[in-house]
Amino acid sequence: MNAMRIFLTKLATHPLALLVLFVVVFFGAPYLRGATLQILSFALVSILFTQSINVLTGMAGQISLGHAAFFGIGAYGSAIIAKTFGLNLFLTIPVAAVVSSLIAYLLSYPAGRVKEVYLAMMTLGFGQIFLEVAREWTDLTGGVMGLSGVPSAGLGTLIILGHKFSTIDYFRVLLLITVCSMIFIRNFSQSRLGRSLFVMHYSELAAGSVGIARRQTKQLAYALSGLLAGISGGFYAHLVGYLGPESFAISRSIEVLVVAIVGGLWSSAGQVISAIFFTFLPEQLQLFAEYQFIAYGLILTFTLILFRQGIGGLLFLPPRFIRQAWLTTAVEQQRQATAANSKTNEPQFLKIQSVSADINVQAITMRFGGLVALNSVSLDIQAGHITALVGPNGSGKSTLVNIIAGVFPPTSGQVFLQGIDVTAQADVEMAKKGVVRTFQDPRLVPHFTVRENIMLGAHAMMHYTWLEAGLSMPRVRLQEAQALEQCNEILQLLDIEAVADQAVESLPYGYRRMTELGRALLARPKIILLDEPAAGLSDLEMTRLAEILVKLKHLGITVLLIEHHMDFLNGLVDEVVVLDSGSIIFKGDMLGMRQDPKVIAAYLGDDEVQHA
Amino acid sequence: MDFFLSLVIAGACVGSVYALVAVGLNLTFWTTKTLNFGQGAVMMLCAISTALLTAQGLSNGVAIITGVAIVALVGVIVERIAVRPALKTAGSMGWVIATLGFGILLQGITSKFFGSQAIPFPEVLFTVQDVIDIGGQNISLQYVSIFVVSILIIVVLEALTRYTVLGTAIRGTAQDMELAIVQGLPVNLIVSGSFVLSSIMAGIAGILTAQISGTVDPAFGFELVLMGFVAAVLGGMGSSAGALIGGIIVGIIGKLVGGYISTAAEHGIAFALLIMMLALRPEGFFGRAEVTKA
């Protein structure tokens, strides 16, 4: 089974194979019957439209039950501009697609604030509103009478720069655009922005912790999705020559979801096959029309449960989100670098160049409704030291870390980073300032490899845009290769190189912890906040972790960790702070903590104090 | 009859049905944090079963009970094959799509076996001509009775959840499922039960709506579920009182907009309200803002 997958993946991604396929289809077009050419054109439109779902739902995990609206904006937009201004489709389709993208961008504002079920409802409502507008705004869209006379190759009315476009010409243009779009998306998915879309789906907090701006990422996903849907809609309009509002009802939104899900939500290759299948099926099987609802119903009900990865998962290897070629470059670069310099034990890029960072919290109080989680806590986390935060469950340790990291602001009090007030800064800003944290249970993208997950940490360090990513500009290669090189160094530091290219969901817990640590490190922290990093680790792994933390200290990074494992902390930490019920009850070294009566009382109960 | 009054009464009546749908949606939201996106098909199935059975000669009462029983069974099935497995394996989106798909499947099966035509629905609650005279205005008894029935059901449900052991069990499961399991509550049964109840609510709502329009067809119900969503969101997900008030508000505003502005706008206003509410105050009028521990 796997051998077949490997073979098919090689075939589907091999440049020569794809080129041959393209050439055959491109030059074979004149030999096809009119109806076949038309169906293939419909299939290409479907592929493009499905890519818009790929980006928004597959990658960013934002469900959309009303995507027909963007398809429709592209279709009507291009048709109306063409009819009103007499411009040709090379102008009208981009304009309409940009309009669609803009509206999607606007939708991301309310949509980005709600989750899951509410998002589903909102997109459903949005799709319905579009349908109503298309039906009622007769002056613009032709209303229920529809818009006829859209320049179309099939009717011989598509004339561009004096040349009358035949259906073959149209098909070829559509083919080119589809192929280019798919290449663009593939490039995009293998860039920092593509990867950031995925982490949005699995953990928005994890995204924030390494400086990935949530709102902007969602906006990008919506805007790109809207653009693709708009392009596909535009080509649809000039394919059929007549637009009626009923073509953009909920059935269209459902159809594209079915195609995407059956293809495999983030598998472009699977979606191509699925789109072609679902376009040809009603043609070949006249019977299908009657059973269409039943078929779609069955597919939607069971595919995500039984057949999660879709056709893509069945036929191909899981897609990768790092360019193999750049990884090779990075490895090469690293080899040359280490050959030139003497090999050091620690990744030098992590070394704090100037002064280590310290954190100072003053009178932090945090209330959740009536519950006081932190009660006027003040403390200094010394620069370059390893500080431990201990205390019974519910004492406020995670809350304090969340506040320092910027996940939420305190009810009152202040946080200073190297003397500057950063109280109101959000987690994304704090991450950019060098305050990076890990979580109590690792928040990783399950189907990403260790390497891909760690690469998320480099997001804020790279600066190329989505456009550059899609076009695979040289800048992208440079920055990715450098990040990959640094990633390699971290993999070596954490001793997880052996599993670097395995999906984290298949790895034991200890590796996942290390991966999350790696991600935090790649973000070049000045201060790293670790939430129970030793939990669930074996003795061997704990020893290794302690060694790593010592190395971090050598590099000048300030470490704050929440922990329960006293043995682990012994000999490792410079200072320990004990919290109980929201207040600090002890600050000092490990030895002092063990003897402090208040600490003993908090952990063991009052009776024990007498015996200690 | 007075123009304004006729709009308000019709609005309150259809709104009460939306509220009924919303309350049904709330039930499963309490226990599993999920909604049946295919609830419309459940409504349709109950109404069509009732219509077909009365056409075969069964009495109205028996037909209705059978129809409701059928959808109660469907509730069990939805939970078992769409919701439970999706929650386990398919993440946050899985159940939305699975329940949506299940609704489409039901619709497809129904139209395959019974055709896509609209079939007439019998007059169960009074006839179209029955009116009652209130303060000089002739008000259709059908509207009044539907309103009363909906409110009654909602009130009874609320009483059940507040004052009975079963209700407490449901609320306990809703708050903390793990704790409920530990306490020995038959959580699976409670969850199934919530879906059954939810489907019964939907089925009754379907019958009431079919009563208003007079016909049912397989595509019936989809719009109503959207209205139920709007009602639930306006009132605050999970709040029965909110659902009731939300539903009536949606119904009345819709009719008023249709009457005073344009009948074309009547359709879209509910969705505009939905998006506005979700954007500005997702917890609705009566819900509390959700705070989740990071």
Add this chain to the structure above:
Amino acid sequence: MTSSKSYSSLTLIAAALLLASPVASAQPTIKLGMTTALTGPFNEFGEGNRRGVVLAIDEWNKKGGINGRKIELAEAMDDQLVPDKAVQNMRRILDNKDIVAIIAPAGSGPSLATMDMLEADGRPTCNPLAQSPSVIYPKGKDQPPRKNVVSMAITNESEANRLGQILGKQYKNIGVIHESTAYGVTGAELVKKSIAATNPAAKVQIESYNQRSQDMTSQVARLQRSQVDAILVVGLGADFAVIRKNMSRANVKVPLFGSTGAVTAPYLEGAGDLAIGTRSVSPDAFGKRPLSAYAQNFVDQYRAAHGTDRWYGSDAANPQISMAAIVGNAYDCAVVLLDAIRRAGSTEPAAVIAALNQTKGLAGIAVPSITLTAQIHEAFKPEDLGLFEINKSAAGALYLKPVVE
């Protein structure tokens, strides 16, 4: 002597036989094609159309076909009245160069979607049902029609004219409720114009609804507020039933009229006894007693093939009025195309179209007497409509009874 004579006559006979037989048996069939709503919520119209076409083809084949060639419905595709599907199906039909004539889809949506491609192709096409004027006259009534498209459908114009005349003459304040579709919108607009022409002082208020809305209180209440003295509904049967019920609940008791599409079985079933008294204009063909010989033959053939089904109605002696407009119109379409092919003596599009334009007084069902010219491509005339009112028979069944004006 005798032997040479018989020898030569034998040779002659043999030669004649040799010549005759290949001609008779090797002729390809004359192929027609159509895409329509064979299944789905509108299959009442699409399947009805198909039956009409098949019935006509069978009739003609029984009489020997055309110049010895049999006729065949080579492509009957299903589009469920979805315009996209109709476009895809039509492309496939047009790809088949053997198809010589086409019957258009059973609704304005898919017809409008495919008309441009049909016109570009040029093969003779007949529109059985779609009422939107731009199906035949894309640039307006005063401009030439599409060269290759003729229509047997009730025209929105004829219907609107008759309704307008009736309503304008008797009422001063008329409410029109129409469905939000091409059929509804153009119907309502044309009725409004027609009422204005009949009675410039009459007031017309127009309301709309989306198909399958559950409650039409707003529409009815608005008309009630304007104190209309008659209501016309342009839409389909199921929705008409909902409106009728709303009227009853709102205690609106004014005279009620429905378009042809509205007074169909779903209305009678849905509204029940409330439907009694509703008036409508419908093709007159089945209202007359006795039926014309041509029409009688049609209903007898239909009953023989399908029995008293939902298109025919349960009463064998009284076929439903609506059958003329749902099955009969497609029958007429097939007949008019075949007649033109026969007169042209060829299946060449130009020749057939020329023959179509010379159709004069051809017998039909929905259109009793079909006449077409180069300018007039719609065969249906206002005179082909009659005024009907829903009555209850002694047996308790609801039916459309002709009204003598």
